[in-house]
Amino acid sequence: MEKQSIEQLQKICTQLRRDVLRMVHAVQSGHPGAPLGCAEFFVSLYFDILRHDPNFNMDGKDEDLFFLSNGHLSAGWYSVLARSGYFPVEELKTFRKINSRLQGHPATEEGLPGIRVASGSLGQGLSVALGAAQAKKLNGDDKLVYILLGDGELQEGQVWEAAMYAAHYGVDNLIATIDYNGQQIDGPTEKVMDLKNLKAKWEAFGWEVNEIKDGNNLEAVLEGLKKAKSLSGKGKPVMNLLYTEMGYGVDFMVGTHKWHGSPPSDEQLADALGQLEETLGDY
Amino acid sequence: MSLDLKFTYTEKKDTRSGFGDGFLEAGRKNPNIVGLCADLIGSLKMGAFQKEFPDRFFQTGIAEANMIGLAAGMTIGGKIPFAGTFANFATGRVYDQIRQSVAYSDKNVKICASHAGLTLGEDGATHQILEDLGMMKMLPHMTVINPCDYNQTKAATLAIAEHEGPVYLRFGRPSWPIFTPADQKFEIGKAWKMIDGKDVTIFATGHLVWEAVVAEAMLREEGIHAEVINIHTIKPLDEEAILESVKKTGCAVSAEEHQINGGLGDSIAQTLSRHNPAPLEYVGVNDSFGESGTPTQLLEKYGLNAENIVKAAKRALARK
Structure with missing residues (x-):
C-alpha cells in the first residue's frame, strides 16, 4: 500500500469517525465511544505500519497480523478494513443487521475478510495473538503480530496468564497495545476496578513498555508505533500504553464512559457529523 | 465359571497412553503438529513428543484459558495444536x-x-x-470423541490429526483391558457394531464399552442376545447405525461414564424420538457428583458396571 501524507491520514481518521457514528446510529446499537478514541491508532496501523494484504488470507503468512481483543470496537475496525480495501465500503451499511458479515462483535463465521478469530468475550485475544506469533516463529516468518486490548479488559485474569507466558517464551514478534482511555461501561476504571500502575505491572511481567502519551495525535501515534516496531525482536514482548480519550472528535462524547455502548439520537448524530467533515465520501 | 466373552484381552493399559503414543506418531508424520500442556505433561503422556520435538511443544504452566487461546492462534499459520490437560480443566x-x-x-x-x-x-x-461430553457436544463445529481402550484411543488420535476442525478427544487414567485390534481403522462419526444381537442394543462409549462386552456375555447366558455398538464418536452421531440396530432389536440401553443429563444417551434419545420411539434405558451418573474410591468401586457404587447394564437391558426388554 502506498504511504499517505499526514493530511491524508487525518482525513481517513475523520471519515472513520463518521462511519462509526453512522453505523451505530443506523441500528441504534453498538459501541461508538472507544472506536472514536482509537481512530488514529486504526488508521496509522492499516494505512502505514502494517505490511499486509487486503486480499485476505486466513493464514496470513509473510504479512503482519492484527487482532482486536476488545471486540466491541468492531465499528471502527470494520471501517478501517473497508477503507483499506478488505471489503466494499458499501457493506458498512449492513453493520449489526440480519444476514450481514459485519456482526455486532467480530466473527469469522460469515467469512468477513480481515477477521482471523472471533472476539467480544473479553480477555482472550492476547492468548490468540501469542499463538499466532509463535506459529510465525515456527514457520520462519519474520513478520509481526499486533493486537489491541481495552484497559478495562485487563481486569480479566486470562490477560495476565498470557502476559506471563509471553515473557517466559520471549515472544518478541508481538506488539500489543492497550487502549488506555480510563473508561469502561460502569464508569471510570479507577472507580470500577483500579488498574493502578499499568506501566509497572507490565514491566514487572517482563515486557518492554512503550508509552504513547497522545493517542489522539496522529503523528504521535505513528511515531509511537514505529518506536514499538524498533523495540521488537529483542527478546521481549512489547506493550504500547496508548493514552486515548473515549469519544474523541465529538465534543459532547469525549472523555466519558456514557458513550461506551449507547447510540446517538438523530439530533445528536447531526450535531456530531457537523463536527466531522465528510472527507472520503460516506458509505 | 468364566464368561464366554466375544472380545478378550491379554493386557491392560491406560487410554491416556494410547493418546500419548498416537500423538508421538502423528507428530512424526506431520511437522505441523504442535503440543501444548498446562503442567500435566507426565499425566497426559505427552513427554515423548516433547522430548523428540522440543521446539514444537509448549509448556503453558497452570493456565488453561491461555493455553486454549494459544492453540487457537497457532492454527493461524497452519499449525495443528494438540492441547492437553485433565478433562475438567479442558472443558x-x-x-x-x-x-x-x-x-x-x-x-x-x-x-x-x-x-x-x-x-x-x-x-x-x-x-x-461428568459433564464434559454434554458441554462439548452442544458447541457447533465441535467433533466429540470418546474411545474405549488403548488401541482405539491411539487410532483416534491419529485420525483427529488428519481431520480439519475443532475436536474434543476424551480419555482416562485407569489401566483398562485392551480388547480392540491394534491395526484398527478409526473412522470419525462411524459407529462400530462389535457384537451382533437381536433382542436389545447396548450403545456404549469410552470405558463402558468393555462393561458392555461383559454384559453381553452375561445376558447371553440367560438367553438374551444383545447387540453391542461402540459409539466412539458422540458428535457427529452415527444416527444411521443407531436406527438400523434399534429397528431390529426394538429397544436399547445407553452406557457412558458421564451424567445421564446431556450425555450420549440424550443424543440417542433425540434420534429415537424423532425416527423410532423405542424403549431406551440409561446407564450413567444420575445427577450427582462422584467421590474418592477405586475405579471399580466407583463404577459399582454409581451404577455404571456390567451388572447395571444387564439390569438396564432387562428393563428395556420388559418395555418392548
Missing part, C-alpha cells in the same frame, strides 16, 4: 475460551482431555468431570 474451566476462540472461530484445535469420568478414582469429585 468446564475454559468453556468460554473454547466457545469463542475455537468453536465459533472454527479453529483446527485438538482438545485432548485425560482423567475424565469417575475412573479417575481417588482424586475425587473435583477432578471427576
Whole structure:
C-alpha cells in the first residue's frame, strides 16, 4: 500500500469517525465511544505500519497480523478494513443487521475478510495473538503480530496468564497495545476496578513498555508505533500504553464512559457529523 | 465359571497412553503438529513428543484459558495444536475460551482431555468431570470423541490429526483391558457394531464399552442376545447405525461414564424420538457428583458396571 501524507491520514481518521457514528446510529446499537478514541491508532496501523494484504488470507503468512481483543470496537475496525480495501465500503451499511458479515462483535463465521478469530468475550485475544506469533516463529516468518486490548479488559485474569507466558517464551514478534482511555461501561476504571500502575505491572511481567502519551495525535501515534516496531525482536514482548480519550472528535462524547455502548439520537448524530467533515465520501 | 466373552484381552493399559503414543506418531508424520500442556505433561503422556520435538511443544504452566487461546492462534499459520490437560480443566474451566476462540472461530484445535469420568478414582469429585461430553457436544463445529481402550484411543488420535476442525478427544487414567485390534481403522462419526444381537442394543462409549462386552456375555447366558455398538464418536452421531440396530432389536440401553443429563444417551434419545420411539434405558451418573474410591468401586457404587447394564437391558426388554 502506498504511504499517505499526514493530511491524508487525518482525513481517513475523520471519515472513520463518521462511519462509526453512522453505523451505530443506523441500528441504534453498538459501541461508538472507544472506536472514536482509537481512530488514529486504526488508521496509522492499516494505512502505514502494517505490511499486509487486503486480499485476505486466513493464514496470513509473510504479512503482519492484527487482532482486536476488545471486540466491541468492531465499528471502527470494520471501517478501517473497508477503507483499506478488505471489503466494499458499501457493506458498512449492513453493520449489526440480519444476514450481514459485519456482526455486532467480530466473527469469522460469515467469512468477513480481515477477521482471523472471533472476539467480544473479553480477555482472550492476547492468548490468540501469542499463538499466532509463535506459529510465525515456527514457520520462519519474520513478520509481526499486533493486537489491541481495552484497559478495562485487563481486569480479566486470562490477560495476565498470557502476559506471563509471553515473557517466559520471549515472544518478541508481538506488539500489543492497550487502549488506555480510563473508561469502561460502569464508569471510570479507577472507580470500577483500579488498574493502578499499568506501566509497572507490565514491566514487572517482563515486557518492554512503550508509552504513547497522545493517542489522539496522529503523528504521535505513528511515531509511537514505529518506536514499538524498533523495540521488537529483542527478546521481549512489547506493550504500547496508548493514552486515548473515549469519544474523541465529538465534543459532547469525549472523555466519558456514557458513550461506551449507547447510540446517538438523530439530533445528536447531526450535531456530531457537523463536527466531522465528510472527507472520503460516506458509505 | 468364566464368561464366554466375544472380545478378550491379554493386557491392560491406560487410554491416556494410547493418546500419548498416537500423538508421538502423528507428530512424526506431520511437522505441523504442535503440543501444548498446562503442567500435566507426565499425566497426559505427552513427554515423548516433547522430548523428540522440543521446539514444537509448549509448556503453558497452570493456565488453561491461555493455553486454549494459544492453540487457537497457532492454527493461524497452519499449525495443528494438540492441547492437553485433565478433562475438567479442558472443558468446564475454559468453556468460554473454547466457545469463542475455537468453536465459533472454527479453529483446527485438538482438545485432548485425560482423567475424565469417575475412573479417575481417588482424586475425587473435583477432578471427576461428568459433564464434559454434554458441554462439548452442544458447541457447533465441535467433533466429540470418546474411545474405549488403548488401541482405539491411539487410532483416534491419529485420525483427529488428519481431520480439519475443532475436536474434543476424551480419555482416562485407569489401566483398562485392551480388547480392540491394534491395526484398527478409526473412522470419525462411524459407529462400530462389535457384537451382533437381536433382542436389545447396548450403545456404549469410552470405558463402558468393555462393561458392555461383559454384559453381553452375561445376558447371553440367560438367553438374551444383545447387540453391542461402540459409539466412539458422540458428535457427529452415527444416527444411521443407531436406527438400523434399534429397528431390529426394538429397544436399547445407553452406557457412558458421564451424567445421564446431556450425555450420549440424550443424543440417542433425540434420534429415537424423532425416527423410532423405542424403549431406551440409561446407564450413567444420575445427577450427582462422584467421590474418592477405586475405579471399580466407583463404577459399582454409581451404577455404571456390567451388572447395571444387564439390569438396564432387562428393563428395556420388559418395555418392548
